[in-house]
Structure formats: structure tokens, C-alpha cells
Amino acid sequence: MSRSERRNDQPLPCHVAVIMDGNGRWAEARQLPRIAGHRSGAKRAEELIRFAGGELNLPYLTLFALSAENWRRPKSEVDFLIQLLDQFIAAKLEEFVASNVKFLVIGDISVFPASLQRTIEYAIASTAGNSGLVLSVALNYGGRQEIIRACCKVNAEITAGTIDPERLDMTTFRSYLYAPHIPDPELIIRTGGEQRVSNFLLWQLAYTELYFTETMWPDFTAKEFLQAISDFQTRQRRFGVTEEKT
Ligand code: IPE
Ligand code: IPE
Numbered sequence: 001m002s003r004s005e006r007r008n009d010q011p012l013p014c015h016v017a018v019i020m021d022g023n024g025r026w027a028e029a030r031q032l033p034r035i036a037g038h039r040s041g042a043k044r045a046e047e048l049i050r051f052a053g054g055e056l057n058l059p060y061l062t063l064f065a066l067s068a069e070n071w072r073r074p075k076s077e078v079d080f081l082i083q084l085l086d087q088f089i090a091a092k093l094e095e096f097v098a099s100n101v102k103f104l105v106i107g108d109i110s111v112f113p114a115s116l117q118r119t120i121e122y123a124i125a126s127t128a129g130n131s132g133l134v135l136s137v138a139l140n141y142g143g144r145q146e147i148i149r150a151c152c153k154v155n156a157e158i159t160a161g162t163i164d165p166e167r168l169d170m171t172t173f174r175s176y177l178y179a180p181h182i183p184d185p186e187l188i189i190r191t192g193g194e195q196r197v198s199n200f201l202l203w204q205l206a207y208t209e210l211y212f213t214e215t216m217w218p219d220f221t222a223k224e225f226l227q228a229i230s231d232f233q234t235r236q237r238r239f240g241v242t243e244e245k246t
């Protein structure tokens with residue numbers, strides 16, 4: 001389904017965010033180590049990025065790949081994830097450049113090994129001029145941490161006299177978030193059967209439509225991605241107001 005041949009008249013979302021959950025359980029169900037699930041999950045992410053940026057022509061895709069809380073998992077799993085992320089970004093960079101994908105990261109990458117930080121920074125710089133899909137990957141990301149970080153930055157501006165606290169509004173506040181120029185997601189998909197947001201995009205999700213599926217992330221196909229979008233197209237978004245005009 002391209003944007004021009006959509007299934008019904010309802011608008012397609014501009015920004016879809018995905019909580020890619022269920023890798024570990026997918027692997028355990030197959031008597032495989034959890035890391036095998038992460039490996040299959042990375043393959044799935046690769047396909048979905050290609051589909052979103054290509055056929056679907058989606059402007060913004062945000063993927064939750066590693067939460068700030070995931071950092072507390074056993075060292076062996078965290079080390080594997082760090083290595084997988086490094087390989088993934090390095091291996092995909094050529095394709096991102098060729099397919100006009102703009103790569104971004106949200107989250108605190110300062111805790112990562114220097115090699116992963118370099119890979120991330122190189123990928124961001126190499127795709128900065130691209131104008132196709134904006135792909136944000138959330139790494140060591142926490143929504144509460146993002147809000148506190150923004151508060152600290154706002155506080156510093158207030159102390160410096162560059163922000164008048166009486167005039168602080170939502171537009172100014174959001175400019176201190178990780179990626180202020182990315183619009184809020186219209187749709188968030190969580191795979192893996194849990195119905196929670198797990199500290200993802202807390203500010204940005206205020207009016208986002210939620211879609212939960214039992215499908216484990218390594219089994220989440222482009223077809224199901226389209227199903228989620230079709231479901232989104234049936235939602236009536238009201239933003240707190242009524243249809244009736246005064
Ligand atoms: C999601 O899968 C990937 C990360 C959080 C890194 P999980 O690893 O959480 O898989 P489950 O939820 O244990 O099945
Ligand atoms: C959310 O999944 C984070 C990612 C998918 C990266 P978790 O597996 O960490 O979430 P909880 O622990 O089930 O809430």
C-alpha cells in the first residue's frame with residue numbers, strides 16, 4: 001500500500017513508533033538462547049525499515065530498541081545487544097544512504113562503548129542530508145529521563161535569563177526533548193502481548209493511538225504492520241474536543 005493507493009480515505013499516520021518486544025520469549029519458545037531472538041528481531045527491524053521507507057513511504061518511524069531499564073539485564077545480554085546494535089548500524093549505513101533514510105538516535109548514548117558511539121555519530125552525520133524516511137532509534141532511552149533532562153536544560157536557561165518562567169509553554173518545553181523536530185507519533189505499535197508503554201515517549205504519546213498485538217517481534221511482518229495501520233484508520237481521533245463546532 002503506497003500513500004497514493006491507500007485502502008480507504010482515512011489519512012495514513014505520518015509517524016509510527018514501535019515497541020519491538022518479545023524477542024526473548026520468541027527464542028525461549030524455540031528452545032533457543034534469548035540472543036537468537038534478538039538476532040531474528042534485528043532482521044525483522046531491517047525488513048520493516050525497508051518497507052516503511054520504500055513501499056509505504058512513511059515520513060517518520062521510531063523504533064524502541066533498548067530502554068534505559070534494559071541496561072540492568074544480565075551483562076552477557078547487554079553486551080550482546082551492544083555488539084548487535086553496532087553491527088546493525090554499520091551494516092545498514094550504505095543502504096540508509098542509498099535509500100535516502102535519515103538516521104537519528106534518541107536516548108543517552110554517553111554510556112555506550114566509544115566504538116558504538118562512533119558508529120552512531122558516523123551514521124547520523126552520513127545521513128544528515130537525507131530527505132526520505134526519518135528513522136529514530138531509541139537507545140538507552142527512558143521517557144521520564146528525557147523529561148527530567150529537558151527540565152534541567154530549561155532550568156539552566158531560566159538561570160541564564162534566556163527563558164522567562166512565566167512564559168514557558170509546551171512548544172518551548174518540547175524544544176528541549178531529544179528530537180524536537182519530529183512530530184508526535186499518531187500510532188504506536190507494541191508487539192509481544194504486553195499492554196503498557198514501558199517508559200517510552202511519555203511526553204510525545206499524549207494523544208497517540210495505541211495498537212497492541214500478541215505477535216512476538218521476530219514474527220511481526222509487513223502485512224501485520226499494514227493491519228495496524230488499517231486499524232488506526234478506523235479510529236476517531238478527538239483530542240478532547242467534539243465534532244460539533246460552536
Ligand atoms: C525486546 O525483547 C528487545 C529488548 C528489550 C532489548 P525482550 O528481550 O524484552 O523479549 P521478551 O519480552 O523477554 O520476550
Ligand atoms: C520495552 O520492552 C523496551 C524495548 C522493547 C526496547 P521491555 O521488555 O523492556 O518492557 P517490560 O520490562 O516488559 O515492561
Ligand code: MG
Pocket residue numbers: 021022023192
Ligand atoms: Mg520484553
